[in-house]
Amino acid sequence: MAVKYELVKKCKHTKARVGRLHTPHGVIDTPVFMPVGTQATVKTMTPEELKEIGAQIILSNTYHLYLRPGHELVRDAGGLHKFMNWDRPILTDSGGFQVFSLGPLRKITEEGVTFKSHIDGSQHFISPEKAVEIQMNLGSDIIMAFDECTPYPCTHEYARNSLERTTRWAQRCKRAHTREDQALFGIVQGGGFRDLREQSAKEIVDLDFLGYAIGGLSVGEPKAVMYEVLDYTVPLLPEDKARYLMGVGSPDCLLEGVSRGIDMFDCVLPTRIARNGTAMTSQGKVVIKNAAYTRDYSPLDPECGCYTCRTYTRAYLRHLFKAEEILALRLFTIHNLYFLLRLMENIRAAIMEDRLPTYKEEFFRKYGLINEEN
Amino acid sequence: MAVKYELVKKCKHTKARVGRLHTPHGVIDTPVFMPVGTQATVKTMTPEELKEIGAQIILSNTYHLYLRPGHELVRDAGGLHKFMNWDRPILTDSGGFQVFSLGPLRKITEEGVTFKSHIDGSQHFISPEKAVEIQMNLGSDIIMAFDECTPYPCTHEYARNSLERTTRWAQRCKRAHTREDQALFGIVQGGGFRDLREQSAKEIVDLDFLGYAIGGLSVGEPKAVMYEVLDYTVPLLPEDKARYLMGVGSPDCLLEGVSRGIDMFDCVLPTRIARNGTAMTSQGKVVIKNAAYTRDYSPLDPECGCYTCRTYTRAYLRHLFKAEEILALRLFTIHNLYFLLRLMENIRAAIMEDRLPTYKEEFFRKYGLINEEN
Numbered sequence: 043m044a045v046k047y048e049l050v051k052k053c054k055h056t057k058a059r060v061g062r063l064h065t066p067h068g069v070i071d072t073p074v075f076m077p078v079g080t081q082a083t084v085k086t087m088t089p090e091e092l093k094e095i096g097a098q099i100i101l102s103n104t105y106h107l108y109l110r111p112g113h114e115l116v117r118d119a120g121g122l123h124k125f126m127n128w129d130r131p132i133l134t135d136s137g138g139f140q141v142f143s144l145g146p147l148r149k150i151t152e153e154g155v156t157f158k159s160h161i162d163g164s165q166h167f168i169s170p171e172k173a174v175e176i177q178m179n180l181g182s183d184i185i186m187a188f189d190e191c192t193p194y195p196c197t198h199e200y201a202r203n204s205l206e207r208t209t210r211w212a213q214r215c216k217r218a219h220t221r222e223d224q225a226l227f228g229i230v231q232g233g234g235f236r237d238l239r240e241q242s243a244k245e246i247v248d249l250d251f252l253g254y255a256i257g258g259l260s261v262g263e264p265k266a267v268m269y270e271v272l273d274y275t276v277p278l279l280p281e282d283k284a285r286y287l288m289g290v291g292s293p294d295c296l297l298e299g300v301s302r303g304i305d306m307f308d309c310v311l312p313t314r315i316a317r318n319g320t321a322m323t324s325q326g327k328v329v330i331k332n333a334a335y336t337r338d339y340s341p342l343d344p345e346c347g348c349y350t351c352r353t354y355t356r357a358y359l360r361h362l363f364k365a366e367e368i369l370a371l372r373l374f375t376i377h378n379l380y381f382l383l384r385l386m387e388n389i390r391a392a393i394m395e396d397r398l399p400t401y402k403e404e405f406f407r408k409y410g411l412i413n414e415e416n
Numbered sequence: 417m418a419v420k421y422e423l424v425k426k427c428k429h430t431k432a433r434v435g436r437l438h439t440p441h442g443v444i445d446t447p448v449f450m451p452v453g454t455q456a457t458v459k460t461m462t463p464e465e466l467k468e469i470g471a472q473i474i475l476s477n478t479y480h481l482y483l484r485p486g487h488e489l490v491r492d493a494g495g496l497h498k499f500m501n502w503d504r505p506i507l508t509d510s511g512g513f514q515v516f517s518l519g520p521l522r523k524i525t526e527e528g529v530t531f532k533s534h535i536d537g538s539q540h541f542i543s544p545e546k547a548v549e550i551q552m553n554l555g556s557d558i559i560m561a562f563d564e565c566t567p568y569p570c571t572h573e574y575a576r577n578s579l580e581r582t583t584r585w586a587q588r589c590k591r592a593h594t595r596e597d598q599a600l601f602g603i604v605q606g607g608g609f610r611d612l613r614e615q616s617a618k619e620i621v622d623l624d625f626l627g628y629a630i631g632g633l634s635v636g637e638p639k640a641v642m643y644e645v646l647d648y649t650v651p652l653l654p655e656d657k658a659r660y661l662m663g664v665g666s667p668d669c670l671l672e673g674v675s676r677g678i679d680m681f682d683c684v685l686p687t688r689i690a691r692n693g694t695a696m697t698s699q700g701k702v703v704i705k706n707a708a709y710t711r712d713y714s715p716l717d718p719e720c721g722c723y724t725c726r727t728y729t730r731a732y733l734r735h736l737f738k739a740e741e742i743l744a745l746r747l748f749t750i751h752n753l754y755f756l757l758r759l760m761e762n763i764r765a766a767i768m769e770d771r772l773p774t775y776k777e778e779f780f781r782k783y784g785l786i787n788e789e790n
Contacts, residue, residue: 081739082732088723088743111710111735119713119731127727336485339493349462353501357493358456361485365455368742369462 045184045225045252047072047284047305054396057276057303058389063284065131065183066223067123068098072284072305075291075386076101076133077379078313081110082126085313086372087379089128095348095380096387099131099183101308104176105140108168109159113179121181133184133308136173136215136229139257139289142191150190152207170214178221186255187215189229194263201233205242208257212249225252227286233258234267236274243278254279255286256304260295269298276303293322293385293409297402300389312382316374319363322381326410328356330374335360348380349373419558419599419626421446421658421679428770431650431677432763437658439505439557440597441497442472446658446679447767449665449760450475450507451753452687455484456500459687460746461753463502469722469754470761473505473557475682478550479514482542483533487553495555507682508556510547510589510603513631513663516565524564526581544588552595560629561589563603568637575607579616582631586623599626601660607632608641610648617652628653629660630678639669646676653677667696667759667783671776674763686756690748693737696755700784702730704748709734722754723747 048062063070077084077092080103084092092100102122107113119125122132141148141155148157154169168176173188188211192204208231219226228251232238246254256275259268272287279285284305290296291309299307312322321328323343328335330342338356350359350373362370385405392401422436437444451458451466454477458466466474476496481487493499496506515522515529522531528543542550547562562585566578582605593600602625606612620628630649633642646661653659658679664670665683673681686696695702697717702709704716712730724733724747736744759779766775 081735081741083736083741083743086742086746088746106739110739111731115711115731115735118711119729125729125732127732337489337492355493355499357485357489358499358501361455361489362457365480365484367455367457368460368745369457371742372460372462372746 044221044223045284047253047282049281051394053301053393053398055399056301058300058393058398059303059305060390060393061284061305063305065099065225067129067131067183070098070131071390073296073300073386073389074098074306075296075382076306076308078103078308078310079126079128080310081106082116082122084375084379085317086368086375089126091376092128092379093130095376096383097130097379099133100128101133101135102180102182103137103140104134104173104180105137107134107180108137108176109161109166113176117179117181123181131184132182134177134180134182134186135288136177136186136188137168138173138186138189139191141168142193152210154188170211171218174215174218174226178219178224182224184225184227184253185219187212187226187228187251189231189257191261192231192233192258194234194258194261194267196233198235198238201231201235201238202241204233205231205238205245209242209245209249212246216249216251227251227253227255227284229255229257229288230275230279231258232275234263234271239271239275240278243275247278247280251283253284253286255288257288259287260289260309265295265298268295269302272299272302272304291382293382294406296382296385297389297405300393301398301402312378313375316378317371319370319374321374322378324408326408330356330360330363342377343381346377346381348377350377418595418597419658421627421656423655425768427675427767427772429773430675432674432767432772433677433679434764434767435658435679437679439473439599441503441505441557444472444505445764447670447674447760447763448472448680449670449756450680450682452477452682452684453500453502454684455480456490456496458749458753459691460742460749463500465750466502466753467504469750470757471504471753473507474502475507475509476554476556477511477514478508478547478554479511481508481554482511482550483535483540487550491553491555497555505558506556507558508551508554508560509662510551510560510562511542512547512560512563513565515542516567526584528562544585545592548589548592548600552593552598555595556598558599558601558627559593561586561600561602561625563605563631565635566605566607566632568608568632568635568641570607572609572612575605575609575612576615578607579605579612579619582616583619583623586620586625590623590625601625601627601629601658603629603631603662604649604653605632606649608637608645613645613649614652617649621652621654625657627658627660629662631662633661634663634669634683639672642669643672643676646673646678650677665756667756668780670756670759671763671779674767675772675776686752687749690752691745693744693748695748696752698782700782704730704734704737716751717755720751720755722751724751
């Protein structure tokens with residue numbers, strides 16, 4: 043079995059749990075946050091730096107790698123791990139979310155999705171079988187079924203059609219998938235409708251995947267809706283498989299997701315806001331370009347142990363951003379990822395010691411809420 | 417004495433020499449290439465990475481730091497070394513070259529130069545005294561006199577006026593300079609005129625600086641002109657002081673400069689072309705975006721031991737550049753600087769072993785000439 047979830051400890055107070063996800067490229071402690079390496083690189087970072095800050099697994103994007111440099115080129119390079127020099131686990135998405143996000147540039151049929159490349163406008167077709175073929179060529183440890191990401195808001199009828207197609211596509215993905223050294227995860231859809239989430243969860247779980255994702259969240263709905271969907275959907279997933287909430291990575295959503303039984307998360311948020319000069323710190327958000335930091339010779343986050351905070355002052359970091367220096371983007375990316383990876387480490391420790399609610403309360407008191415998308 | 421040049425070995429065949437430059441932040445083996453950190457950062461690199469590839473000293477720009485973040489801010493941060501986390505030697509230029517390069521945005525008088533900021537158009541004035549004050553606040557180990565960089569081509573009269581003003585300004589710089597923990601270097605001007613270079617060298621050497629630069633070269637003149645000027649100017653400089661050829665960094669010019677008795681060089685060339693996807697390799701230039709490298713799974717330079725060449729394929733590097741990933745800029749910067757720093761190391765070894773001409777010949781046979789500006 044390519045990937046096996048091992049339950050280590052259940053939280054006494056919430057649905058949170060600590061586990062170990064065994065993969066061909068090593069064991070991952072869960073709950074885990076996966077930095078995003080869209081184009082076979084986590085923007086600005088080397089693999090060695092990712093390891094240094096404790097990244098256990100990264101996510102890469104099938105849509106982007108399919109278009110550039112092409113999955114056959116990556117296969118011939120020895121697979122994605124070798125191509126990008128990352129020997130720890132990799133999860134690839136199915137390309138579904140990116141393709142659906144293209145809006146008017148794509149057309150969905152039962153067979154699959156026809157779309158135009160955002161790079162050169164060339165026309166392409168991805169079916170469930172194709173999405174699996176690409177991911178088999180990439181050689182990631184965990185691959186995702188090709189789903190139809192249901193938008194928010196949408197009608198009950200749209201969401202039902204969408205989830206039912208997702209189920210049929212999930213079956214086709216399962217049939218097409220032949221690599222025993224990688225695990226295929228199924229994706230539950232159903233929008234914000236409880237009956238549809240229940241229907242989708244049942245259908246997808248019946249297909250028996252090695253892990254399950256909850257899709258169609260973090261697509262513009264209020265956080266309260268996301269939490270509600272998690273409240274009634276997670277309990278429908280088997281306890282002995284990993285549960286993955288796609289596209290979520292703000293500190294508050296991570297804490298709320300974990301408390302509802304989620305084991306895996308990914309999001310471009312920490313790396314994207316880093317390149318924009320926004321840091322997640324133990325005292326809340328720091329927007330470094332603010333004039334207040336011009337002569338601030340203290341570290342970005344006094345409680346942080348990352349390279350950036352150990353080495354540089356806010357005044358220097360602000361200077362680098364104002365001067366549009368690339369080092370600025372690196373230093374903030376290091377910090378934000380370190381911050382989230384430490385958060386997950388602390389969450390795991392809190393679960394192990396049955397003090398997650400206290401930890402959560404303290405964290406929110408110090409950090410406040412981050413009013414970004416997830 | 418802030419900086420002392422120690423002659424270690426003279427080449428038997430050329431005017432080249434190996435030396436040690438003692439500074440408050442450590443000893444530099446010469447001939448040396450100084451990577452450029454214009455805005456208090458060598459673009460894309462951390463100080464630790466610079467050390468790892470063997471950078472002994474870096475250059476930073478007075479003009480840029482004066483405008484942003486401001487020299488008083490850097491002083492209050494504890495000086496440039498502390499501000500940017502670089503504890504090895506730093507040389508700062510005087511700002512003269514940058515200010516003169518502003519063209520219509522600046523006006524030169526005997527008192528100094530009035531100019532408009534390239535950032536926000538605000539008006540500024542830098543005199544020799546001001547240039548020294550700024551550099552004292554930055555706290556670099558070696559600071560440069562404020563000179564008037566003579567353009568090429570220009571008339572004999574223009575070049576004479578320019579060099580004579582440079583001498584008067586050099587005197588003013590010397591009077592204004594009071595920090596004993598940093599060395600002030602004088603700059604020889606005189607354009608492409610032998611009599612004027614002789615006049616300038618005599619006047620500047622009479623002022624007795626701790627080191628001497630040859631300015632006004634690498635400003636658009638043919639390389640043959642540069643070499644000729646070096647041929648008759650370098651012998652006019654005292655043997656017991658370091659000699660610095662400003663703004664020069666292509667492999668051929670480094671070899672030719674060393675052979676003519678130059679000890680120090682700086683140039684943005686390796687880092688600038690790196691960010692454009694051009695690598696200096698033992699087999700000549702590699703322009704990585706070329707289609708020929710699409711499926712080239714060999715290292716960038718098979719003879720190179722840098723992180724980039726040890727770790728990645730040309731196919732991956734090309735992908736990163738095509739996808740406009742920041743990691744690409746880092747990896748090429750690492751490689752090009754490593755390449756030049758190894759070149760200088762090899763040159764020093766060749767001088768020590770009295771085989772510089774052979775080394776030079778072999779290098780050119782393998783590398784060819786790089787047809788970039790210097």
